[in-house]
Amino acid sequence: MRCAGTQQALHRHSKSTQQALRRHSNKALRKHSKSTQRAVHKHSTGTPQALEQGATQALEKGAAEALEKGTAQALEKGAAEALNRHCTSTQQALRSHSKKALHRHSAGAMQALSGRCAGI
Numbered sequence: 001m002r003c004a005g006t007q008q009a010l011h012r013h014s015k016s017t018q019q020a021l022r023r024h025s026n027k028a029l030r031k032h033s034k035s036t037q038r039a040v041h042k043h044s045t046g047t048p049q050a051l052e053q054g055a056t057q058a059l060e061k062g063a064a065e066a067l068e069k070g071t072a073q074a075l076e077k078g079a080a081e082a083l084n085r086h087c088t089s090t091q092q093a094l095r096s097h098s099k100k101a102l103h104r105h106s107a108g109a110m111q112a113l114s115g116r117c118a119g120i
């Protein structure tokens with residue numbers, strides 16, 4: 001009798017131990033899976049935000065640098081073109097003016113010469 005009672009007690013104890021272990025492992029597994037899910041969710045949510053923010057900053061910085069570089073190049077090109085146009089128009093004006101002045105001067109010289117020649 002004693003052995004049967006001991007066996008029953010042992011069986012009950014092992015059964016309750018198994019149930020306790022099962023409950024504990026299920027609870028631990030659920031807790032672990034929840035924390036894992038939270039970590040995965042946080043990471044998956046945070047990663048695109050960080051990527052998006054980083055990409056935005058990189059684009060803004062790149063755009064600012066490109067704009068600055070482009071503006072400087074445009075200004076340099078514009079200044080060079082304006083200077084070139086000014087020089088060209090100045091040269092044309094000088095050529096035109098010198099031709100007119102030379103023409104007037106030579107016409108005046110010819111008149112003076114012809115007047116002298118006529119007076120001789």
